[in-house]
Amino acid sequence: MANTHIDSPAVDYRFTLANERTYLAWIRTAMAFLAGGVAVVHLMPETMGANLGPAVGIPLFLLAIGISCSSLRRWRLNNEAIERNGELPKTSMVLTVAVVITGLGLAGLAVMIFTSVTHV
Numbered sequence: 001m002a003n004t005h006i007d008s009p010a011v012d013y014r015f016t017l018a019n020e021r022t023y024l025a026w027i028r029t030a031m032a033f034l035a036g037g038v039a040v041v042h043l044m045p046e047t048m049g050a051n052l053g054p055a056v057g058i059p060l061f062l063l064a065i066g067i068s069c070s071s072l073r074r075w076r077l078n079n080e081a082i083e084r085n086g087e088l089p090k091t092s093m094v095l096t097v098a099v100v101i102t103g104l105g106l107a108g109l110a111v112m113i114f115t116s117v118t119h120v
Helices: 013-041 052-083 093-118
Strands: none
Touching: 013 052, 052 093
16 A cells, blocks of 8 residues: 655645744734733823823733734644645734834824923
8 A cells, every 4th residue: 555645745844833933923922012001001100191091001902912813813824824835825914013003102102292291
């Protein structure tokens, strides 16, 4: 009886492990956003506004949840593509994270400038 595995190429474990490392990096990023959200909500001085902490923290929580869910889906789709020796699927995760962080950064900068001008 012929061995059918000889004719089919084996999955390169380096790609599988690289995919897993990328997934874990996204999970660490999500955890950092969760920690940042908790810090902002609990440590933002009330002198800057009582609702400012949640206004900045909640988007960080939502971004963390989105990254966590998207990274699992991305890991699974990449793994399937690696197993069938296909093309890796495209993702908008990097762009989404960059846009949200840029928006939050600009909003935070605007708040800092506004509060420093009004307290002078």
